Amino acid sequence: xxxxxxxxxxxxxxxxxxxxxxxxxxxxxxxxxxxxxxxxxxxxxxxxxxxxxxxxxxxxxxxxxxxxxxxxxxxxxxxxxxxxxxxxxxxxxxxxxxxxxxxxxxxxxxxxxxxxxxxxxxxxxxxxxxxxxxxxxxxxxxxxxxxxxxxxxxxxxxxxxxxxxxxxxxxxxxxxx
Numbered sequence: 603x604x605x606x607x608x609x610x611x612x613x614x615x616x617x618x619x620x621x622x623x624x625x626x627x628x629x630x631x632x633x634x635x636x637x638x639x640x641x642x643x644x645x646x647x648x649x650x651x652x653x654x655x656x657x658x659x660x661x662x663x664x665x666x667x668x669x670x671x672x673x674x675x676x677x678x679x680x681x682x683x684x685x686x687x688x689x690x691x692x693x694x695x696x697x698x699x700x701x702x703x704x705x706x707x708x709x710x711x712x713x714x715x716x717x718x719x720x721x722x723x724x725x726x727x728x729x730x731x732x733x734x735x736x737x738x739x740x741x742x743x744x745x746x747x748x749x750x751x752x753x754x755x756x757x758x759x760x761x762x763x764x765x766x767x768x769x770x771x772x773x774x775x776x777x778x779x
Contacts, residue, residue, distance in 0.1 A: 634697070638666045638679060641700035650681045650701065 638650045646666025653659050654674035662668045670677070677694070679687045684701040728736070 632671050632673070633669050634672055635667055635669050636694070636697050636699055638662050638668070638699050638701060640684075641702045647681060647684065647701060650679055650684070653678050653680075 638647045638652075639645060640647055646662075648662055648664050648666060650662040650666070650668075651659070652661065652668055652670065654670060655676040656674050658670050658674060660668040660670055675691055677689050679689070679699065679701060681701065683704055685704050687699070687701055689699070
């Protein structure tokens with residue numbers, strides 16, 4: 603009795619999978635699965651956009667596969683690195699579609715540059731009256747100005763020197779990169 607029970611439990615997954623494939627084949631009878639490959643190498647191509655004349659659209663998965671319904675007459679395949687291909691139903695006999703690599707397409711573009719001074723375009727030029735007001739020096743003794751002058755003499759030079767050293771270090775790192 604135990605042997606029969608053990609055999610039934612062992613065969614249960616196989617029966618379930620057989621039932622599942624029978625159910626899936628009956629519902630998917632209107633769809634076809636295709637694989638898009640590189641014509642030269644035979645390697646599957648991912649992210650190919652597939653459009654049919656009746657409005658269906660698909661995108662190939664990582665393994666180059668896609669599924670569409672059978673009710674179409676023409677299909678177009680587009681990808682950035684490959685020549686666009688349009689096929690009729692009669693041409694699609696097998697399940698593999700080959701795309702020709704576009705030799706004129708550019709692969710990867712790397713752009714190097716330096717940051718330019720953007721303050722000239724952001725800060726507007728002052729008018730004549732603003733310049734005159736900035737040049738006007740107040741008359742008399744200014745204790746805050748004297749305090750600022752002392753602070754600048756003691757700490758300002760150190761701050762400017764350390765800031766210039768940091769900027770020079772950044773510039774060397776970027777140039778040596």
